[in-house]
Amino acid sequence: MGDWKTITVPVLSSDSKNIFQYTSDKKISSPSMNSQVLRLPLPSSKSMHSFFSAFCTEENIEQSISYLNRELTTLGFPSIYAESKGKELNLISIINCMNELLVLQHKNLRAQEEVEMQHLKLGSDMDHLQNCYAKLKEQLELSKREIVGLQERDRQLQSKNRNLHQLLKNEKDEVQKLQNIISSRATQYNHDMKRKEREYNKLKERLHQLVMNKKDRKIAMEVLNYVGRADGKRGAWRTDKTEARNEEEMYKVLLSDYEQRQKQLLVENAELKKVLQQMKKDIISLLPPQKQKPKERSEDGPVLSDLEEDIGELNKENMWELSCETVREQLTNSIRKQWRMLKNHVEKLDNQVSRVHSGALNDKDVISREDHEMETEKLELEIQQCKEMIKTQQQLLQQQLMSPCDDDTTLLLQDCYLLEERERLQEEWRLFQEQKKNFEKERRSFTEAAIRLGLERKAFEEDRGTWLKQQFLSMSTDYKHSENVTTPSAFLGSSEQDNRLVKSTSQQRKPHCVLSSSVSAEPCQTSHYTTRNSSSVASKKPAGDDSKPNRWVESDKEETE
Amino acid sequence: SLFILCAMYKRGIVQVWSLEQPDWHCKIDEGSAGLVASCWSPDGRHILNTTEFHLRITVWSLCTKSVSYIKYPKACQQGVAFTKDGRYMAVAERRDCKDFVSIFVCSDWQLLRHFDTETQDLFGIEWAPNGCVLAVWDTCLEYKILLYSLDGRLLSTYRAYEWSLGIKSIAWSPSSQFLAIGSYDEKVRILNHVTWKKITEFEHPATIANTKTIVYKEVEKSPSVETERLSFPPPRALASSLFSTQSKYDVSQVPVSLQYIKPAADRANPKMGIGMLAFSPDNCFLATKNDNIPNAVWIWDIQKLKLFVVLEQLCAIQSFQWDPRQPRLAVCTGNSKVYFWSPAGCVSVQVPGEGDFQIVSLSWHASGDSMVLLSKENFCVCYLEREEV
Numbered sequence: 020m021g022d023w024k025t026i027t028v029p030v031l032s033s034d035s036k037n038i039f040q041y042t043s044d045k046k047i048s049s050p051s052m053n054s055q056v057l058r059l060p061l062p063s064s065k066s067m068h069s070f071f072s073a074f075c076t077e078e079n080i081e082q083s084i085s086y087l088n089r090e091l092t093t094l095g096f097p098s099i100y101a102e103s104k105g106k107e108l109n110l111i112s113i114i115n116c117m118n119e120l121l122v123l124q125h126k127n128l129r130a131q132e133e134v135e136m137q138h139l140k141l142g143s144d145m146d147h148l149q150n151c152y153a154k155l156k157e158q159l160e161l162s163k164r165e166i167v168g169l170q171e172r173d174r175q176l177q178s179k180n181r182n183l184h185q186l187l188k189n190e191k192d193e194v195q196k197l198q199n200i201i202s203s204r205a206t207q208y209n210h211d212m213k214r215k216e217r218e219y220n221k222l223k224e225r226l227h228q229l230v231m232n233k234k235d236r237k238i239a240m241e242v243l244n245y246v247g248r249a250d251g252k253r254g255a256w257r258t259d260k261t262e263a264r265n266e267e268e269m270y271k272v273l274l275s276d277y278e279q280r281q282k283q284l285l286v287e288n289a290e291l292k293k294v295l296q297q298m299k300k301d302i303i304s305l306l307p308p309q310k311q312k313p314k315e316r317s318e319d320g321p322v323l324s325d326l327e328e329d330i331g332e333l334n335k336e337n338m339w340e341l342s343c344e345t346v347r348e349q350l351t352n353s354i355r356k357q358w359r360m361l362k363n364h365v366e367k368l369d370n371q372v373s374r375v376h377s378g379a380l381n382d383k384d385v386i387s388r389e390d391h392e393m394e395t396e397k398l399e400l401e402i403q404q405c406k407e408m409i410k411t412q413q414q415l416l417q418q419q420l421m422s423p424c425d426d427d428t429t430l431l432l433q434d435c436y437l438l439e440e441r442e443r444l445q446e447e448w449r450l451f452q453e454q455k456k457n458f459e460k461e462r463r464s465f466t467e468a469a470i471r472l473g474l475e476r477k478a479f480e481e482d483r484g485t486w487l488k489q490q491f492l493s494m495s496t497d498y499k500h501s502e503n504v505t506t507p508s509a510f511l512g513s514s515e516q517d518n519r520l521v522k523s524t525s526q527q528r529k530p531h532c533v534l535s536s537s538v539s540a541e542p543c544q545t546s547h548y549t550t551r552n553s554s555s556v557a558s559k560k561p562a563g564d565d566s567k568p569n570r571w572v573e574s575d576k577e578e579t580e
Numbered sequence: 581s582l583f584i585l586c587a588m589y590k591r592g593i594v595q596v597w598s599l600e601q602p603d604w605h606c607k608i609d610e611g612s613a614g615l616v617a618s619c620w621s622p623d624g625r626h627i628l629n630t631t632e633f634h635l636r637i638t639v640w641s642l643c644t645k646s647v648s649y650i651k652y653p654k655a656c657q658q659g660v661a662f663t664k665d666g667r668y669m670a671v672a673e674r675r676d677c678k679d680f681v682s683i684f685v686c687s688d689w690q691l692l693r694h695f696d697t698e699t700q701d702l703f704g705i706e707w708a709p710n711g712c713v714l715a716v717w718d719t720c721l722e723y724k725i726l727l728y729s730l731d732g733r734l735l736s737t738y739r740a741y742e743w744s745l746g747i748k749s750i751a752w753s754p755s756s757q758f759l760a761i762g763s764y765d766e767k768v769r770i771l772n773h774v775t776w777k778k779i780t781e782f783e784h785p786a787t788i789a790n791t792k793t794i795v796y797k798e799v800e801k802s803p804s805v806e807t808e809r810l811s812f813p814p815p816r817a818l819a820s821s822l823f824s825t826q827s828k829y830d831v832s833q834v835p836v837s838l839q840y841i842k843p844a845a846d847r848a849n850p851k852m853g854i855g856m857l858a859f860s861p862d863n864c865f866l867a868t869k870n871d872n873i874p875n876a877v878w879i880w881d882i883q884k885l886k887l888f889v890v891l892e893q894l895c896a897i898q899s900f901q902w903d904p905r906q907p908r909l910a911v912c913t914g915n916s917k918v919y920f921w922s923p924a925g926c927v928s929v930q931v932p933g934e935g936d937f938q939i940v941s942l943s944w945h946a947s948g949d950s951m952v953l954l955s956k957e958n959f960c961v962c963y964l965e966r967e968e969v
Contacts, residue, residue, distance in 0.1 A: 198743065201743055205721070209700065212677075212701075213677040216674075216677050217676075217677065220676075223633055223634075223635055226633065226635065227635050227636070230612050230613050230635070239608075239609060240606065240607070240608045240609075240640050240647075241605075241606065241607045241608075241609075242606045242642065243603070243604050243605055243606065244604070245642065245643050245644065245645070246598075246604075246625060246642045246643050247643055261688060261690060262690060265685045265687075265688070265690050265692055266692070268667075268685075269668075269685075269692055269730055269731060270731065272667070272711060272712065272730060273712055273729065273730050273731060276710055276711075276712040284774075
């Protein structure tokens with residue numbers, strides 16, 4: 020399409036130039052683009068119109084269409100022709116292409132705007148940075164100048180310092196020199212003085228000699244009479260003895276003075292030691308008990324033991340009077356330790372107090388004020404309650420003690436007490452009754468025994484009588500001995516009696532004893548019988564047989580014994 | 581003491597009078613030997629005469645015929661010192677340009693000890709009140725004080741500084757515990773008797789700033805004169821009271837600045853430094869005078885080692901002396917008033933008399949009840965009343 024090109028080129032060339040310029044300018048640089056943009060505003064509608072009309076006229080429609088088609092296809096758009104090679108135009112595709120082109124145009128415009136914005140921003144940043152740079156440069160200049168100035172001053176001061184040092188040294192040297200001068204002058208003066216003094220002494224000696232030589236009668240003392248010594252003693256010759264005595268006296272004076280001083284010092288020392296001891300005790304009492312703080316224990320353990328040892332040792336009276344180094348050191352060291360501990364303790368307390376005041380509640384040892392107050396309130400409430408309880412209890416107690424029996428409860432209580440008592444009394448009554456029965460039994464048995472005893476006694480008496488009779492008879496019949504063979508039959512008649520008699524004969528040999536023993540056996544037996552219920556029987560014993568009061572008395576005695 | 585000694589130095593004669601026996605008399609004539617100083621021995625029976633040029637000290641005895649001589653006595657201010665109990669006498673001597681000290685037993689004038697001292701030029705010696713320590717100090721060109729024991733051993737030496745003018749005056753405390761040394765640098769240094777080391781120094785600045793110090797200032801109060809009652813010739817009492825001005829003490833508010841005088845530097849024996857020192861008899865106070873501030877008496881509390889009171893007078897202090905029994909200080913300043921200070925306060929007392937009675941020195945009686953006020957030509961005995969109990 021060279022022809023078309025050649026035809027349209029002159030028209031297009033200007034436009035294309037413009038366009039190409041436009042596009043190429045786009046690629047060159049943004050500032051120029053900016054300017055280009057500014058310089059070339061979008062052509063007005065008229066110019067646009069002319070511009071557009073310049074491209075396509077009625078003559079070259081075909082060429083322009085084909086040109087457009089070519090351009091579009093190269094740009095990637097679909098062809099505006101219809102599918103066939105004919106010259107029919109595809110309206111839809113044309114419209115699509117137009118739309119696409121418009122969209123593209125919008126996009127490009129937007130991108131352009133963005134780029135322009137960025138351009139502006141960058142431009143302003145650049146300005147800002149340039150300003151900063153300028154300012155910093157100025158500052159740098161200033162500080163450089165300052166540094167130079169300060170350095171200069173420093174140099175001046177240093178030189179001044181050096182000068183002053185130098186001056187000082189000079190002064191010191193001068194002082195030293197002057198001192199040397201003074202000392203040398205002093206020695207010179209001393210020397211001169213000594214020389215003059217020697218001369219003077221010589222003169223004095225000469226004068227003295229002259230004075231003495233003159234034998235001046237005038238040098239004398241006139242006295243009416245000599246006065247006695249002040250102390251009344253007579254004067255003594257000066258001898259070695261007196262010399263020795265004088266020496267002795269002098270030493271005595273010195274010694275007494277030293278002794279006095281030593282005594283004073285001892286007294287002072289003892290007082291001070293006492294004070295130290297007291298202080299130590301006070302410090303120990305002030306310090307908190309160490310057992311509560313385990314971590315400090317390791318430190319204070321040996322110290323405490325030392326202290327205890329010290330206290331033990333130094334409390335002895337004799338130790339106080341010792342003034343040897345070790346004892347003194349012990350005391351002072353222990354006091355220092357104590358004092359340090361006390362100081363630490365006080366410091367800790369101070370810290371705690373300050374922390375509390377500043378409001379730090381983190382420490383467990385420290386109870387915050389509010390907690391403290393709450394606790395105190397609680398305690399107060401408790402106290403109140405307890406007091407009220409005590410009051411009520413007291414009231415009740417009082418009522419108990421002093422109130423009359425008006426209340427039902429008290430009556431009931433009293434009834435209860437009565438019941439208790441009644442029961443107790445009943446039990447006692449029962450016991451009493453039992454005992455009474457027992458006593459009755461015993462009494463009965465006792466009386467039976469007494470009756471039996473009486474009967475037995477009667478029988479015995481009868482037997483005795485018969486036996487005596489028999490005896491008498493036998494004695495009388497002994498004279499007619501051979502004929503009293505029948506008598507044993509009389510004896511045999513009562514085997515019981517025989518037995519008894521045999522017994523009695525055997526026992527007859529000791530008449531007292533037999534009687535007493537046999538008789539006593541029985542009351543003994545009875546007494547044994549009766550001793551079972553000793554106490555009550557004793558009290559309830561009947562007056563009894565008066566026939567044998569002795570034996571009863573004996574038995575009584577036996578019983579009682 | 582039952583004798584009165586009168587020495588006429590110009591004539592070289594010493595006369596002694598007895599109080600008990602008016603007839604008794606004694607005259608000692610030194611003749612050509614001359615007389616420079618004369619004093620009693622402590623037992624009151626010997627007279628020590630120092631001949632001219634300090635050639636020798638002659639010990640004249642009033643009870644025996646013996647005469648003793650002490651050769652080469654030192655020509656210094658305080659060359660002879662007696663212990664308080666009067667047993668021993670220390671004499672400063674100088675032989676061959678060296679200083680020595682001899683200690684004599686006063687009862688028989690036997691030489692007990694003789695030792696040399698390490699001084700350049702001994703200026704003075706003084707016994708401690710307990711009689712066991714002798715303080716020996718050097719000339720003012722050297723600040724050096726040496727302490728010797730009674731048996732001649734050197735106990736200690738104290739030097740405060742070199743080259744500047746040194747010790748001007750010293751004073752022992754009555755208990756011998758402290759030795760106060762006043763020096764030309766306006767300071768008093770106190771040594772203790774145990775270690776002989778300085779325990780404190782007292783400064784005498786011209787401005788007193790401590791609020792705990794009481795400053796009494798003497799002010800004149802003009803006498804009230806009733807002109808109507810004036811008559812001519814004025815009666816004596818009125819005349820004296822007209823011409824003499826009453827004065828009283830005012831308490832000044834601290835800080836107080838005192839009048840300070842700087843002496844001429846080119847003169848010898850400058851009026852500077854601590855010129856007077858005295859301890860009170862109860863060992864509680866020390867009175868000092870700084871010659872640079874001549875109108876003030878400084879009273880220091882020894883128990884606290886602090887300045888207690890300053891008395892500022894109108895005229896320069898001439899002398900002061902403590903009452904031998906109690907802490908009461910009497911001060912005279914060259915006018916006709918005597919000033920008393922005690923811890924209870926201070927008072928200014930006008931000495932009644934006609935004409936001018938310029939008190940230059942005073943001296944207490946041993947009982948503390950009376951004192952003698954001396955002027956150049958007159959003297960006055962002053963009795964102090966005791967408080968009615």
